[in-house]
Amino acid sequence: MNTLRVMVCLLGLVALSHCDCSFEELVLKDLKNPPTACVDKEGEMHAFGSEWVKDCLECSCTQNGMSCCSMIPDLSAMDVSEDCELVVNTNACSSKFVLKADKTKECPIVI
Known part of the structure; x- marks a missing residue:
């Protein structure tokens, strides 16, 4: 019975943790001058390896792009x-x- 309760709780967490993600690939415009950072929608630069949170978006920057x-x-x-x-x-x-x-009052969610 305890195993069933744990499984139901885990299924609820999976359902509630679904979120939307996006990835923006870095564009190489000049081979002699490759990008050294990611640029967000506001034009702010973020170094490779950096992570930040803004407007409920959790972002990270790598040499491949920004997610x-x-x-x-x-x-x-x-x-x-x-x-x-x-x-x-x-x-x-x-x-x-x-x-x-x-x-x-919260509504019941059917899984």
Whole structure:
């Protein structure tokens, strides 16, 4: 019985930890002057090997390019009641389903 509880908890964590990631490959424009860093969407440079968090995106830069993953779990594909809505908290980098009629109550998620 304890094994079943552990498995259910682990399945819940897998479902809730799904997030969106992207990778932007470094472009080599001049063979004599290769890039020495990654440049984010705001134009800020990040050295190879660096990691940073900005706007709930966890990013890293390598000589291959820049990868970023959202820290906000993607719950949009979850099976929930029509009485529920997804609420995203960008300050805490989190999301949850709440009842439309009472936003203080979370909705049950079906796995």
